[in-house]
Amino acid sequence: CFQLFLLLLRFELPSSRKIFKTRVVNRKMTHSSVDLPPKGGFSFDLCKRNDMLTQKGLKAPSFLKTGTTIVGLIFKDGVILGADTRATEGPIVADKNCEKIHYMAPNIYCCGAGTAADTEAVTDMVSSQLRLHRYQTGRDSRVITALTLLKKHLFSYQGHVSAALVLGGVDITGPHLHTIYPHGSTDTLPFATMGSGSLAAMSVFEAKYKEGLTRDEGIKLVAEAICSGIFNDLGSGSNVDICVITKGHKEYLRNYMEPNPRTYVSSKGYSFTKKTEVLLTKITPLSERVEIVEVAGEAMEE
């Protein structure tokens, strides 16, 4: 009778089912080995150890940041997004030509500033969720769908996932441009800038933006805004990437402008007169790659 009661309890109210679930999960956690591939989401296994190391005086490492100037504007036929291409690790330039305009859907792109791993992971994750949603609904993704998915994720991590994004796209309801802050707040704007170079770029937009720009005028204005970020902000640099999205069509102009070419390149290159001293050499020949040819034969008999 008591077992029947337990069975009823398990299938009754969803709230009690939840309580059952968490209890089971906790019990599992104490017994399970760490070797199983995890089910997804963040894992906090090493937090205690890292805290202990920090208390002993070892400072935590710095993450790759994209200092950045990212911009977006709405023109007559759609949206233009722009970004610089410098990734910094502290004061050092780690990547001279990184990609900051991330793909979300065929009609939606997103520029990311902040911690590079966070912007990449968040945009990849929402891009997969959008694709699954497209398969389920059979319709093109809307920009507000991407917006809501991103802001929900960022808010739930209370700003610790440090990703500042400029999301733009053209869907059935028209062109849209949004900015998303690391804590989860969003703005819907006709022109937007984010990142350390946002003030430099915004000054160009505030001076020269007008409604109903043509494609070429829009591209020229975005390139000018990014260049102003590149030359005036130390966290941004290298080249200009531009993405133009219109109804049913998109153009990703990677390295649209390269205003910082390498100045002194020696044609001869380095030559080393004194060779490095080698203590030991071990050569492992690699097996030749075999080609597998399927022979069309008879089917196997039972």
Add this chain to the structure above:
Amino acid sequence: MQIFEYNGSAVVAMVGKNCFAIASDRRLGVQLQTIATDFQRISKIHDRVFIGLSGLATDVQTLYQRLVFRHKLYQLREERDMKPETFASLVSAILYEKRFGPYLCQPVIAGLGDDDKPFICTMDSIGAKELAKDFVVSGTASESLYGACEAMYKPDMEAEELFETISQALLSSVDRDCLSGWGGHVYIVTPTEIKERILKGRMD
């Protein structure tokens, strides 16, 4: 003191013509005391993909063991080796999973992809991939390595010239860093063979 400066390390990878080179120093220290001069930082995942890990030595070994485990599972399921781009995504995902309590190491991945096209990439400790067409560096000597590689690198070098370039870049950079050095370990991988060489450097 920075966590990355606890053990000291230097890893660099360069792209050549249908080949790649990956090199590291050999010192293992506990802050300023050297405890080993033959520490293995570069490990083979399979014949055409190598990973070099710099940073805290315990995480270097743990992460390597985890990655080899995942690759073996992949081999069993897919009946083939992982492509270097896929492997880089796997490492990135494993590192990002620990975003708020990360592994304290920075990997450098180098491999030969389809059509023997060389692939290199590096990541920070939480998995932000940085693909490069010329060279990637990581470790305590990274600032010197950036400078040396920037000056010495040429595109489309053959295997022997690539070996010379990467060795000179590595040795000259670790000479300017107290925490790394004590020789060098260089792997040159071409479609037909893997050449592993140990370099003689300053032992101070």
